[in-house]
Amino acid sequence: MDINVTLKVWRQNGPNDKGDFKEYQINKVSTDSSFLEMMDMLNNQLIENGEDPIAFDHDCREGICGMCSMYINGRPHGPGDGITTCQLHMRSFKDGDTIYIEPWRATAFPIIKDLMVDRTAFDKIMQAGGFVSVNTGSAQDANNIPVRKEDADEAFKAAACIGCGACVAACKNASAMLFTSAKVSQLALLPQGQTEATERALNMVAEMDAQGFGACTNTGACMAECPKEISLEHIARLNREYMAASLTSRD
Amino acid sequence: MASLKESLTSSVGRKYVMGLTGLFLIVFLLVHLSGNFTLLLKDGTAFNTYAHFMKENLLIKLSEVILFGGFLLHIIQGLMLTAKNKAARAVNYQVAHKHDKVDWTSKAMSALGMILLIFLIIHLYDFFRFKYFVADPQMTADGTMIDLHGIVRHEFSEGGLEGIFHLAVYTLGMAAVSFHLWHGFQSTFQSLGLRHPKYTPFIQGLGKLYAVVVPAAFVAIPYIIKFTAEAH
Missing domain, CATH: 3.10.20.30 (Beta-grasp domain)
Incomplete structure (x- = not known):
């Protein structure tokens, strides 16, 4: 038709x-x-x-x-x-x-032309700590580091984030909390992510603020619009990770 | 890395402050309400003694400072967050969609907060009017106690426009409290990272129950006073 x-x-x-x-x-x-x-x-x-x-x-x-x-x-x-x-x-x-x-409308996503926006701000958040930099050496036996199936599944759901920015676009505060929380969660749930967990939570949140994104009002608009249906549970986890990191970091 | 100051002024840290002060104020509402119930008694002795105790007791004075601190922190953080959030979207969308998965109260928290701030100013004006504007609100020159119980009951039950105005302001204020809590109660837990598939549905349910029952109880008191007073 x-x-x-x-x-x-x-x-x-x-x-x-x-x-x-x-x-x-x-x-x-x-x-x-x-x-x-x-x-x-x-x-x-x-x-x-x-x-x-x-x-x-x-x-x-x-x-x-x-x-x-x-x-x-x-x-x-x-x-x-x-x-x-x-x-x-x-x-x-x-x-x-x-x-x-x-186009997406957010101070942190300036419009390049028409419907095209600059999402470099997301890259900056990732560069602030959204990775594991410890030398992992050569591949070891798959069962050397046991991971709970539940945690693996949760980490996988967080890792489904494609960084499209729909969460920022949907949020009345243009907050990047769902994105940042997914990127923190996918590593926070796995043993490989623990080594740098403190720096990661602190630095990624600091970068998110520096880029000019808003704060979270827990409206759930991000979760409703996320193409990968990432849950607000990750934002709660980010909040926990951040507070634990703030309270235990030595400087 | 981050100092404690940096942590508390980050967008996550500010939400912690909002969540903690929010929970504190939620608990305070219950304390406030239990005191208000003594207004229902026709005999003013209980309420007047309670009011006298609240004014004179040293520990109460200390907790009053903590309470004011809680309110101030919550209000200031709220205003700062609103400013930050508005700046994060300098240019608004031209077409807005009303999402059925997003509760309107969650989007109206700052507006409801502003209404509550106005109500709070009126409320505190009334409070201090009796506390400080009269030299000693509890004792008159001849040594008898001022009947604060009678004054408050009269405010709501007096005839004419004034009584209706007092009731209307109070009702609107409590409606704003209710809508603010409808989202706010469970939101404090989320902000503090307290979310779990096992407990969150219960917290959300409890929050909605609290948001209806507590403001309804507050608002019922003046209406009961009004209608039982007119019966006499």
Whole structure:
């Protein structure tokens, strides 16, 4: 089935440009096409008309890279739970619908152009301690370090975070708490993460604040919009890790 | 690394302060409420003796300072967090979606807090009016006790606009307390990292029960006074 939709797309020439919605009409969109394919159709249309195509981020188009950052009809990644924009299909819309598309809005994510934002702030948080730097040596027997299955599963769920920034986009405070907590949790739950646990919690939270993200109000909007459905439990764990680290660090 | 000061002013540390002071104030509400129940007695002796004790006792004076400290910390942290959070999204979205998984009270905590602050100022004005504006609120010149019990009961039961105004302000204030607690009660536990699949559902349920029952009990007292007073 094909549908016709009206798009109101946020167009902004650069970080300091004011920006505004621009209306586009796009016809005969297959309901089987993904949202990004529809955007491709629109951009082809714009190029054919000699207009400036819309800048938007996308890469893997299979829900694992986290690039496609669109705020569609007031929701990160549009309607539907647990999906990225590339996993959103046009069958979620009706013929004649008007669809509003905005970029992620956060002070820490400046707009590069149109729907494209700079998410370097997330990289900075990761660089502050979201890794294990101890020399692990050559591979040892798999059963040398026992890990509880429950902990392994929890760590895995945290590690599912793709760093897309939907949590920041959804949060009324533009807080990066869910992202940071997932990155702290995935290591806090495993023995390999213990060596640097104190520095990790302190430094990643400090970097998160330095980047200008807000604090957590526990609304749960992040969890509701996360394409990987990461739980608020990780934020509670981050809070525990952080306080333990604060109280025990020697300086 | 982080000094204790840095830890307490980080976004996680500030939430710890909010959570701890929040829990403290939640417990205080129960203490406050139990005292208020003596207002229900037609005989003012219990309430007046209680009020006199609250004013004169040295330990109470000390705990009053701690209580004020708790309120101040909670309010100041709240204001600072609100400013920080607003700055984190300098430009707002043009289209907002109302998410059914997100409770409106959680998004309105700072607005509800502002309403509560206004209520608190009115409430404290009334409190200090009797405590300090009258030289000795408990004893009059001829040595008889001032009937604070009677004054408070009169505030709510007097006829005309004034009585209705007192009731309305009090009811609105308690409604704000209720909505603030609806999210706030369980949120304090989350902020302190106290979350567990086994206990969190219970804490959330208890929080909602508390948010309804305690403000309802506060607000019931003046209404009971009003309607039992009019019956006489």
